[in-house]
Amino acid sequence: MAYQRLWRTRVGRLTLIMGAAALALLVFSGLASAQVALPEAVTEQGDSIRALFFVVLAIGVIVFVIVEAMILWVVFRYKRKSDDELPTQVAHNATAEILWTGIPTVIVVVLFIVSFFVLQDIQAAADPDEDVVVVDVQGRQWAWAFNYAVPLGTELSEPISPSLSETEIHLEDPSLVVPFMTLKLGVEHMRVVSRTGDVVTVDRAVNGTVAIRHQAGAEVMRVFNGTDTVAEGRLQAADNTPIVTVPVGQMIRFNIASADVLHAFYTPQFLTKLDAVPGRVQTLWVRITDSGDFKSQCAEYCGRDHARMIYTVRALPLAEYEAWFSDKAGEAPAPIEGDFGGEEEVEQQEGAIGNPANGQQLFFSLGCNVCHGDFGEGVVGPTIAMTIVPLDRVILQYREPLEAMSVFPPDQVSDDEIADIYAWLQTVPRPPEADVIPSKLAELIEAGG
Ligand code: HEC
Ligand SMILES: [Cu+2]
Known part of the structure; x- marks a missing residue:
């Protein structure tokens, strides 16, 4: 054999040894920095x-060791x-055949049973009377949005646009136990207007979201965006990665869309x-056992800036989480004053560039709020409320974006519709300078570019 021939000369031996060493080095240098073993789980399900x-x-x-041992035994015992x-x-051997069919069958059946119970365990919903933290997760090219459900009883804001039709939903209606009704942004995007007994009145197609709790008859909640951002783990300079903050010890339901x-x-x-x-909402139940920051990322290749879809799960002890949450809930953006004109009065005012009411709806239905926040205050993307960037440059931004904004071609949103969104954003107050x-883009324009 070639190896044996090589081994006979000194140079050959050296080559073989060096080769083996180089291979080992290559393998282990990779392993040293990589996570080889399974990570420690920080959830009960994990x-x-x-x-x-x-x-x-x-x-x-066990199977590997037995099979390898038998192979080696046969190799040496029956060497020519x-x-x-x-x-x-030997033509056949009934005992051997039964064994090699029977043993794997038993193993597969055992694995099936064990995995079946584990699967049931990890997919199990919370107990009906258990407190659950509901977080609506929305992925989009290329950002994540995390919205939290606020239990009813939390003060509800007035609907933004009173002209939109109000709808009553009955909590006992089993179809509403479908986890999250707001998938089609702009169509099913709803906010609670009022609640009497089992009947909740929601306002459709406006900012804010209604999520129905997992159990029938439970509270309806409004969702607000409580996502913090962190400027670490940056892939590009202007990148903020979102943090989804959750408590330790409580059941968490991630509605993933x-x-x-x-x-x-x-x-x-x-x-x-x-x-x-x-088009679908998937549910992930977890109960976190350890506090800490857990780096996370999109794990399904989704296009050019897939690598930027990183985020952090921040697990805080319950008391700290609650403090954080009430802080955030208190911060939930107040409704914007002013009459944006309903469907009946689409007529434009003299000199206005667009229809802000329509623009506001488009802003949510196109998912701009995911990156720019519900009020254009900025999340992953910059603050765009009252932008100084002129409309024609903004239109170009949709078509050929600077940085990691999704592309919005004209068949998805026309120039006129961009003007509507622009008009709405010009009515939304900017957040405090800090x-x-x-x-x-705004900086470029300010600099006269
Ligand atoms: C995937 C995230 C993402 C989405 C979705 C997104 N944007 Fe952006 N947007 C960005 C980023 C990042 C920039 C950064 C460019 C910069 O810094 O000037 C930006 C820039 C902009 C700008 C120019 C900046 C300025 O100061 O005016 C406007 C206007 C804008 N976006 C509007 C929108 C609108 C309207 C939508 C929905 C149709 C939208 N964006 C959707 C990420 C996003
Ligand atoms: Cu991805």
Whole structure:
């Protein structure tokens, strides 16, 4: 054999040894920085998955060792000793055949049963009377939005646009137990107007969201955007990555949706990931056991800036979480004053550039709020409320975006519609200077570019 021939010369031996060493070095240098083992789970569900993994691993190791040992035994025991000695030829052996069919069958059945129970365990919803933190997750090219449900009883703002039709929903209606009614932004985007007994009146197609709690008859909640951002783990200079803050110890329900293509919600320490599928809401239940910041990312290739879809899950002890939450809930943006004109009075005022009421709806239905915040205050994208960027340059931004904004071609949003959005954004107050997320484009224009 070639190896044997090589091994006979000194140079050959050296080559072989160096080659093996280089290969080992290559393999281990990769492993040193990479996470080889399964990460420690920080959720109860992750613990079950980890336990299942080790059961499967143990069975695999046992089978591997037995099979390898038998192969080696056969290789050495039945090594060809002379050319005329042939091994005994066996046609069949009932015992061996039953064993090699039976044992794998038993293993597969055991794995099936064990995984079935683990799956049930990790997909189990919270108890009906348990407190649940509901977070609506929306993936979009290329950002994540996290919206929180606020229990009823929290003060509700007036509907923004009173002209939109109000709808009554009955909490006992089982169809409303469908987790999250707001997937079609702009169509099912709703906010609570009032609640009497079992009947909740919602306002459709406006800012704010109604999520129905998982159990029938439970409270209806308004969702607000309580996402913090962090300027670390940057991939490009203007990048802020969102933080989704959650409590330790309480059941959390992530309602995972996508506004465009497939994305995947993936926190390695959860030991599970779930795709964000357009047109559908997927539910991920977790109860976190350890506090900390867990770096997370989109785990389904979704286009040019997929790599920027990073976020952090921040798990805080319950008391700290509650303090953070009430702080955020208090901050929930106040409704904007003013009459934007309803459908009956689309007529434009003299000299106005667009129809702000229409613009406001488009802003949500196109998902601009995901990156720019419900009030254009800026999240992943810059603050665009009352932008100084002129309309024609803004139209260009939709068509050929600077930085990681999604492309909006004319068949998705026309120039006139952009003018409407622009008009609405010009009526929305800018946040205090300290909270403004700077816009490159605005800076360029200010600099006279
Ligand atoms: C994937 C995230 C994302 C989405 C979705 C998105 N944008 Fe942007 N947008 C950005 C980023 C990032 C910039 C940064 C360019 C810069 O810094 O000037 C930007 C820039 C802008 C600007 C120019 C900046 C300025 O100061 O005026 C406008 C206007 C704007 N976006 C409006 C919109 C509108 C309206 C929508 C919905 C149709 C939208 N964006 C959707 C991320 C997004
Ligand atoms: Cu992605």
